[in-house]
Amino acid sequence: MIRSITTTLITAFSLFSVAQAVDPEILGVKDVRKARFQRLYSDASENTAPRSPSLIEKKVEHSKIDILLQTKIESMFGVETKVFEKELMGQKIIGYLRLHQYRGINQFWKSPDGLDISMEWELVIDWPVAGRKYYYSTTMVDLSRTMSTEKNIVILDTKMTLGMGQGWNPPEVEGLQGAAMRKFFRGAMRWILGKGIESTFRFWGKKVNEALAAKLGPVLPPVNGEQQEFKVETVEHSKDQVVATMSPLHLNLKKLLANQLPADIRDRVTVKNVVTAQESTTLFIELKLLAAPGGLAVTAGNGELTVTWENVTEATGYNLYYSTSPWMAPSEKVANVTSPYTLGGLTNGTVYYISTTSLDQFGESAFSPTANGTPAE
Numbered sequence: 001m002i003r004s005i006t007t008t009l010i011t012a013f014s015l016f017s018v019a020q021a022v023d024p025e026i027l028g029v030k031d032v033r034k035a036r037f038q039r040l041y042s043d044a045s046e047n048t049a050p051r052s053p054s055l056i057e058k059k060v061e062h063s064k065i066d067i068l069l070q071t072k073i074e075s076m077f078g079v080e081t082k083v084f085e086k087e088l089m090g091q092k093i094i095g096y097l098r099l100h101q102y103r104g105i106n107q108f109w110k111s112p113d114g115l116d117i118s119m120e121w122e123l124v125i126d127w128p129v130a131g132r133k134y135y136y137s138t139t140m141v142d143l144s145r146t147m148s149t150e151k152n153i154v155i156l157d158t159k160m161t162l163g164m165g166q167g168w169n170p171p172e173v174e175g176l177q178g179a180a181m182r183k184f185f186r187g188a189m190r191w192i193l194g195k196g197i198e199s200t201f202r203f204w205g206k207k208v209n210e211a212l213a214a215k216l217g218p219v220l221p222p223v224n225g226e227q228q229e230f231k232v233e234t235v236e237h238s239k240d241q242v243v244a245t246m247s248p249l250h251l252n253l254k255k256l257l258a259n260q261l262p263a264d265i266r267d268r269v270t271v272k273n274v275v276t277a278q279e280s281t282t283l284f285i286e287l288k289l290l291a292a293p294g295g296l297a298v299t300a301g302n303g304e305l306t307v308t309w310e311n312v313t314e315a316t317g318y319n320l321y322y323s324t325s326p327w328m329a330p331s332e333k334v335a336n337v338t339s340p341y342t343l344g345g346l347t348n349g350t351v352y353y354i355s356t357t358s359l360d361q362f363g364e365s366a367f368s369p370t371a372n373g374t375p376a377e
Helices: 002-021 030-040 062-077 178-215 253-258 263-268
Strands: 054-061 081-088 091-105 114-127 131-147 153-164 232-237 241-252 269-276 280-287 294-301 304-310 317-323 332-337 341-343 352-360 371-373
Touching: 054 062, 062 091, 062 178, 062 280, 081 178, 091 178, 114 178, 131 269, 153 178, 178 232, 178 241, 241 253, 253 269, 263 269, 294 352, 294 371, 304 317, 304 352, 317 341, 332 341
Parallel strands: none
Antiparallel strands: 054 280, 081 091, 091 114, 114 131, 131 153, 153 241, 232 241, 269 280, 294 304, 304 341, 317 332, 317 352, 352 371
């Protein structure tokens, strides 16, 4: 299911993240540039704090996921399949299961930490003497998520509730064998509600594990040295309801996104959170933007200034901006320069303010803190 959600997000996320990093229009608007400097640097000569990371929010409507999920669930559980067989008092009972109807996501949504999926099932039991009987049940799959202290890891806890519908009673048997068969049916019902339904949950778990191995194996990191599997941990049952607690799954969301992210920015991405509303799920992704150059220094010469700075590891180039205004508005841009760079054609005795930005294939960093110098003969 998580793969279905994330697959829908991938293209839009990639485009959106690029839009956040590339900012050429802002750099070309003087008023906006001035405001940006005022916001970033209350004292441009002393403030050297790096630009904060960018948090991207991407919302996906559940109506879009439902279609994909329904198709997958129908392909996995649409055929009647034997889920248990038991011999009791010399008589054999056999149970079969088939999906009756997929009902959808968050029909009973409770909290932003959870997601529920509802389905209706046809449970078929071949009884001795009484023959084949059909029972209809509902399941509620409750997924609750916790973000791990380990980066990019979400922990999914799952509870599956099987509610038995009308007609969930032992068959009526008349005649000389009635008393013995009623005793048999009562014992069979107890077994079905216990071990029989547990076998049903294990059947679901096996199917889910097959899908996980095929689609999500690389993004399920080993836990305590063991490969993760969807397992039944506990089963609690009452007269008409059975609740199974499944083993938690640790899912690496960053690895899930990795093949969709250009290699150069993968190290900058951290998946911070996943939050559900009744009709949508939002993925919160932190994209650490390219750092601005540091260590800016200016040496004065006759009609010129020589500017040096510290290179940024990920940068493929640098832009240089200079102005006679401390707020860099208006300013002139010199594109694709390297350190050191000599800025010529300047007026001696005039103070020039200088800032630089880093470049990579996705855009331009924030401005570096400014430095200034005064050309002189």
